[in-house]
Amino acid sequence: MKDNIVLIGMPGVGKSTVGVILAKILGYKFVDADIVIQEEEGCLLKDIIKRDGVEGFIEVENRVNASLNVNKTIIATGGSVVYGKEAMEHLSNIGTIVYLELDYETLNKRLTNIKSRGVVTKKGQDLLAIYEERIPLYEKYADITINECGLNVEETIEKIVKAMEVTNV
Template sequence: MNNITLIGMPGVGKSTIGVVLAKVLGYQFLDSDLLIQKQENRRLWQIIEEEGYEGFQNVENRVNASIEAENTVIATGGSVVYCEEAMKHLKSVGTVVYLKLSLNSLAKRLGNLKGRGVLLREGQTLESLYEERTPLYEKYADIVVDQEGKDLEASLELLLETLKEKAK
């Protein structure tokens, strides 16, 4: 399978870069957060509110593990790396790309985390979330694209170059 799955922290640009990448490659684009909302007929924050932290992870794991696509750029929710079954599936159907950005840059980009449907445990901060997730992103990534100091165009160019190198 030749899908490209984008993983990384909320606000790193998975959906934004994903749409443009799909256009450049002539691929389809799939946002797994939107797929979750469609299948559940609820917004992400409603699922988190109604099902709790673990309930949301179960939904996220089930939906992402069931994605059947070809020639598709898949933008995932930032918490998908907690879902082992989903990550194994996504790795089996394509290349997993970790879009990396520093905590400082993310903090500047992000507003209200809960309003974005970000999965936070009670008392968890952006910093503790970043420290918890970074090793998981690195574990599952086939490719890491460091976006620090880059705009959309420069990030996209670096991603395309990296994908080309990997394909050789």
């Protein structure tokens, strides 16, 4: 049954912030997938990447997200969740995928240090390269796209709630 809302998008778009408030408004639970990964692995995201490499981290992220068993929950995913085919299939089966979209310029201003945040970067990739690589994946998996340009958190949440009503989810 699809009674969850899954937030996807680049690091820095506000998935966790929006997710917590949206959960309160809708009376849902809230799960931050990155925190679940850290709890299961017993270390920070950046340390998992250091320990297992980028590909190893993506495997861990894929496994953890593919095994989430929740209902009436807002799930804030990590920005790289879209690299995991099994995770995205599972999340699509259990929830409505909401892509929080933000232009590169705004994102670049928000994200000062992508390494300390545990952002998955392949060798030689900068934020623009990650952005360009992931946008088609976010668009592919999204049931609903919310463009956040010029919106504050409350306005973003309002748009999500309206979009959910329109799609009868």
